[in-house]
Amino acid sequence: MSLQFIVDGLLTGSMIGLGAIGVTLTYSILRFSNFAHGDFMAWGTYATLAVVSAIGAIVGKVAPIAPLSFGWPLLVALVVGMAFTALLALLLDKVLFSRLRSQGQAIIVVMASFGASMALRSLLEFTFTSRPTYFSRAIQIAMPVGFGIRVTPDQIALLLLTAILVLGVHLLMTRTQTGRSMQALSQNAALARIVGIDVARVVRVTWIIGGALACVAGVMIGILVQIRPFMGFDMLLPMFAAAILGGIGSIPGAVLGGLIIGFAEAGAVQLIGAEWRAAVSFIILMAVLFVRPIGLFGVRER
């Protein structure tokens, strides 16, 4: 088999991993699995696309930053899209999740997220139709880097971006008061309040981080693959599997889980064919649940 699957796996793994960070944070801090997380991805991507188009309409055509396929408008739009997605997550929490959480039935919140996911996705379909679209139709030449592996400049840039973001989130979680507050809340919510942590604020930060990263993951998919209303929903199973494989609540775990699933998918595509890609996450998920349900870096729930 060709070693190209290494690059493919890294890329797929990055997309899954960035999304899984949000899933694992929501699960460990708000204590529910958010089925709408994939749709945050799609909404963030469409928002970014809309801003790119708007910038294009205002300032005209902008030359891409050589050798990448996109120019500064996409970078500006990505930042706007991240803010938009974070706001969307905050809004959904305010009108829906927080109210149900206060009723104390965690699984009802999961149900609501499933309903919200359907509504969000269909709203995208209604607005943008289900036809795929793209940030750029230009075809990039992949550069050979040895061992039969080829990489495009976009791919390198996005891998770097992922690495920076993951490192950033990791430092935030371990080195800042906000990050420690998040850890504290996920370990013992009552004690977190006793030591003076404003839970509402930490919850907001959680949604902002999760939403913003979902947007980046979506835009990555948009640049490297295509933009569709279902793009996020299709990522849901890999993201959940990655979060569980890594151990719920662990940021490095989510990223590593994402990479493992990314590599497994890329390998499976080469060995048994692309149509079975989606089954990979499921098989890994089942294996984890049977062998080590707490995941690689997880701890037993109290």
Add this chain to the structure above:
Amino acid sequence: MIDLVGYGAFFLTTALIFSLVTLGLNLQWGLTGLFNVGLAGFVAIGAYTSALLTTPDDPARLGGFGLPILIGWAGAMVVGGIAAALTGMATLRLRSDYLAITTFGVAVVVQLVALNAQKLTGGPFGIGFIPRPFGSLAETPLLFNLSNLAVVSAVALIAYLALEHLSRSPWGRVLKALREDERAAISLGKSARFYRVQAFGVGGAIMALAGALQAHFTGFIAPDNYLPILTFQVWVMLIVGGSGSNLGAVVGSILVWAIWAGSGTLTSVLFAPEQQARAASLQIVAIGVMLCVILLIRPNGLFGDIPRRPRLGKRAKAAAAKSSSGS
């Protein structure tokens, strides 16, 4: 007039098949508190199993075996029940979120198999020539529809009565007790956990039976019939009717299916053909919002019996208080 009766029978048949799925879900969720977001997968398993067993031999794929319809239905229940029990077993000791994610995965994989395992499922084109119980009556649609309705009603009634009996039996009372306190349920011994697997398995078998009924009623199945939207519809039906109530499951199904079919008819009248796909997505948005609103303002639906604030341990209380301050 005759048309109207025919349509009424057709409508009710579909609604009652949905009711059967909802009854299965009510056993899993309403009675036992087990969360299934992949029920479309179990419905599909039933439909495909029965289709494989009963269709005439087809050189392009495995089977069919040309067996009697009733054997097809029994086979559907067995396979669907086993699939559900296995799923339940995988997540037995874990929080219900894990079961939700796993069932979601089951639905994805079933969809994948239906699409790609051509030798087994006929691929994207699905399976045709599924024998209908009263196929000979097909020339007189009214009679055909009414006899279908009779069969489906009978099955739904049997399932309803059996589930009512079960939920009042000691078995059902244990399930309800487990539902009220998930932590206790997980920490309890093997036997209590096994109760949950049983409930999940039986629920899955009922869903599979519904899938089989539907397959034999339309005579044709394809992967498209079992998309996540089906799961979503059934959940709305149960929540509207009220989790925990079998009567609610049936009434909710009929009601929501009426709303769904009605709004579908409305969009086809109001929108130009090229806009109808978009209008259909708006229909889903509306139902999704409706689900969330019901969860917010009337979580018990019409007939539900899950207490709004179950008795909680101190920890859970602190968590609940925490989240209310987080709003």
Add this chain to the structure above:
Amino acid sequence: MNETVLDVRNLEAGYEPGVPIVRGASITVGQGEIVVVLGPNGAGKSSFIKAIAGLVPISGGTVLLDGKDITAAPAHTMVRLGLAFVPQTENIFPLMSVEDNLRVACGILERREIPGRIEEMYAAFPDLVRQRRTAAGNLSGGQRQMLAVARALIVHPKVLVLDEPSAGLSPKFVSMVFEMLTGIRKSGVTILLVEQNAKAALAIGDRAYVLVEGKDRHEGIASELWNDPIVAELYLGQRPQHQKGGMA
């Protein structure tokens, strides 16, 4: 009695609306005092103290801290108001290091003040220094209790409120914890604690209250209460339970 720091009047509180567990309990705690709340099992001692800390919904009465009404204050604002609470169980973050356990509690301190404050806690609780990088979940029971108390003290509270600090500890640690509390009082911190271990608590306390069925039924000088017949009677006709680990 010195100037009153904590003044609780006719407190009513409970988890469910309409089902008060605390039914009109009143206590006062003076500056620099150690005040003990005793009572038979199920008297609502724990709910009482948690209500003061903002963790159980209050349905009536007032809680004044330095004359300021803190009755309805959310739990997370209590440290800022000057009240630090040490729960009975699960009072540390088990997966965080000892140092992060202390640091996460420093939210209300000035940033530059934090490292020095942490070192002060290590000086006061030398057992914790060697474990500073250890996950708190791996500490022994006594060390956990120290960490929990250090975490509460780090923000300079006016009042330290403890829920059964001796629960679940071996006799050696029980005496250690109570010695620690006397030390803390010497540094000027006012202490309110709820205890099952009446003998040990009365030995270090200044005054004590007996809570029965959610109401304060008796009050007195700690050292005298041990032999007070009313107390024995309130404890359902028994003497306050003798525990083997008591500070005899």
